[in-house]
Amino acid sequence: MVSRLFVLPCLVGLLACGGGTSEDPPPTGPITYTVAHYDYAFDMQSRAAAVALTVNVDVAGDCMAIPMRAENLSDVRMDGEPIVAGGLDAGVLTACGAGWEAGTQLELTAAMVIPDATWQDSQVGYSVWVDAEDNPFTYLVSWVGGCDRFGPCDNAADQFATYRFTVAHPDDTLVTCPGTITPTPTETVCEFNFAGGPTYSTFGVAMSPSWSTAQVGTWGDSVAVTLYDSPSTGATDRFDEPTHKQFFEWLETLLGPYPYGDELRVIIAPTFWGGFEHPGNIVLADSFTAGQQRNTFHHELVHMWAGNKTTLADTYDFVWKEAIANYLPFVFMHENISASTAISTARSWRSRAQGSDYHLVPGEQPPLIDYYGDVYSPGPLIMFRQLAALFDRDTVLTAIQDFLSDTRAASVEDLKAALETATGADLTNYFNAWIYGSGVPVRPSFDVTITDVGGGDVELIVDEVDNGTGLHGCAFTVRLTGDGGEDFDVWVDRGVDGLATTTQVVTPGFAVTGHLFDPDVQCAGLERQTASASRPLRSNPFLAPVRPTPW
Numbered sequence: 001m002v003s004r005l006f007v008l009p010c011l012v013g014l015l016a017c018g019g020g021t022s023e024d025p026p027p028t029g030p031i032t033y034t035v036a037h038y039d040y041a042f043d044m045q046s047r048a049a050a051v052a053l054t055v056n057v058d059v060a061g062d063c064m065a066i067p068m069r070a071e072n073l074s075d076v077r078m079d080g081e082p083i084v085a086g087g088l089d090a091g092v093l094t095a096c097g098a099g100w101e102a103g104t105q106l107e108l109t110a111a112m113v114i115p116d117a118t119w120q121d122s123q124v125g126y127s128v129w130v131d132a133e134d135n136p137f138t139y140l141v142s143w144v145g146g147c148d149r150f151g152p153c154d155n156a157a158d159q160f161a162t163y164r165f166t167v168a169h170p171d172d173t174l175v176t177c178p179g180t181i182t183p184t185p186t187e188t189v190c191e192f193n194f195a196g197g198p199t200y201s202t203f204g205v206a207m208s209p210s211w212s213t214a215q216v217g218t219w220g221d222s223v224a225v226t227l228y229d230s231p232s233t234g235a236t237d238r239f240d241e242p243t244h245k246q247f248f249e250w251l252e253t254l255l256g257p258y259p260y261g262d263e264l265r266v267i268i269a270p271t272f273w274g275g276f277e278h279p280g281n282i283v284l285a286d287s288f289t290a291g292q293q294r295n296t297f298h299h300e301l302v303h304m305w306a307g308n309k310t311t312l313a314d315t316y317d318f319v320w321k322e323a324i325a326n327y328l329p330f331v332f333m334h335e336n337i338s339a340s341t342a343i344s345t346a347r348s349w350r351s352r353a354q355g356s357d358y359h360l361v362p363g364e365q366p367p368l369i370d371y372y373g374d375v376y377s378p379g380p381l382i383m384f385r386q387l388a389a390l391f392d393r394d395t396v397l398t399a400i401q402d403f404l405s406d407t408r409a410a411s412v413e414d415l416k417a418a419l420e421t422a423t424g425a426d427l428t429n430y431f432n433a434w435i436y437g438s439g440v441p442v443r444p445s446f447d448v449t450i451t452d453v454g455g456g457d458v459e460l461i462v463d464e465v466d467n468g469t470g471l472h473g474c475a476f477t478v479r480l481t482g483d484g485g486e487d488f489d490v491w492v493d494r495g496v497d498g499l500a501t502t503t504q505v506v507t508p509g510f511a512v513t514g515h516l517f518d519p520d521v522q523c524a525g526l527e528r529q530t531a532s533a534s535r536p537l538r539s540n541p542f543l544a545p546v547r548p549t550p551w
């Protein structure tokens with residue numbers, strides 16, 4: 001897109017001319033706008049940068065304010081003219097110029113330097129880490145709310161744009177970024193013109209002298225998959241192409257065509273997180289086991305639809321993209337690879353769900369970096385696996401399919417609406433009990449009482465412990481067991497709104513001497529761990545190791 005102001009000249013004597021005449025003074029006041037395109041040029045080593053923004057004016061005015069946290073800002077211009085007023089204050093650039101009518105475009109240009117800094121010890125920002133070959137891995141990543149680290153940028157979570165990255169770099173290095181790549185020895189251009197390019201993920205540029213590229217397959221109709229890897233990581237050998245192709249095509253069947261044309265690049269590098277979902281450019285950590293690499297790759301692949309094509313309405317909608325990116329690989333694993341491995345994953349979700357510091361949508365709105373790690377395990381369990389137990393899996397998948405059907409920004413409330421449509425249920429109480437709230441979440445706990453009532457019958461009473469946080473809906477199995485290895489499953493359905501108590505009388509056909517609580521991990525609650533001679537507690541013996549950095 002050519003980024004210039006296009007206003008047809010008003011001719012004296014014409015009545016209708018944009019609502020004004022040539023004698024009207026230009027508009028004044030704050031401009032409300034949408035950034036349609038970022039033309040961003042920078043030097044990967046010196047960090048010197050320049051940007052031209054194509055800005056669609058939605059509400060007329062003469063001043064626009066835009067987040068900007070880069071250094072050494074200079075040469076700020078609007079439509080090529082130096083700004084007449086404004087400046088940088090507290091991370092916001094105000095730029096004032098001639099005045100623009102609604103419906104017109106303006107071009108904002110500026111020069112700056114990318115700070116040599118990251119958010120805490122993450123790679124959000126600009127970083128140079130040493131890779132497996134002892135070479136520098138240079139990486140720009142914005143994350144949610146972070147694109148203004150690199151220059152003037154609308155960092156709201158719900159913004160899409162198109163991009164052109166012009167990257168200067170040393171000879172003999174490879175650079176990758178979203179879009180179509182045109183390399184020369186010292187400059188690489190990435191042009192991204194797809195509809196679904198959120199700023200949180202599309203601002204992602206990586207460089208390494210260690211990489212070579214390898215074509216690893218063609219997936220779906222025509223998506224060429226290329227690995228960027230270096231000799232010492234072993235990641236290419238671990239790349240399970242047949243399974244990944246199967247998962248990719250399973251996703252296309254569920255969610256529609258891959259949103260980013262006919263290229264998918266997989267980039268192996270030393271990373272803070274297990275992976276990152278730049279559109280069409282999935283970054284994976286270089287030090288995984290085969291299982292970690294598979295799970296993380298599948299997680300990031302889901303983000304092409306869940307996070308990128310459909311993006312976040314707000315920072316505190318973060319949970320839905322991670323919950324879907326964990327749940328769909330779980331379903332694929334459960335149905336196609338190993339049900340027991342999938343259940344082990346769900347068990348680790350439940351274990352970690354007990355230690356969250358924040359609700360899935362935290363009312364206190366902490367900095368993202370403080371709370372994001374609390375959504376990856378309880379998110380898929382509460383939003384999807386529990387509801388699949390209360391209804392069924394196909395209904396939940398239909399809701400996800402519907403929720404991700406458009407290129408748009410979507411909220412947790414939108415996901416709730418899709419789940420309500422698919423299930424036919426009112427999920428207001430469910431979301432209030434499990435998802436929304438402030439402070440440390442208290443997951444439910446249950447007391448299980450098993451009584452021999454004679455005639456071979458057993459009474460099973462399950463009470464939700466009153467933790468002062470209301471009732472929690474879910475459904476799960478209590479498996480009655482006998483000393484001879486017998487077992488008998490009782491399905492305990494608390495409904496979506498929860499029940500204080502359920503009483504069921506069953507005839508197991510053996511002397512019940514113990515039980516397992518929710519062995520298939522369909523509820524994020526636990527049995528209350530109290531000592532009881534008549535009620536041996538053998539549930540939840542498994543605590544999975546916790547990975548230091550969630551993906």
Ligand SMILES: [Zn+2]
Pocket residue numbers: 299303321322325551
């Ligand atoms: Zn993720």
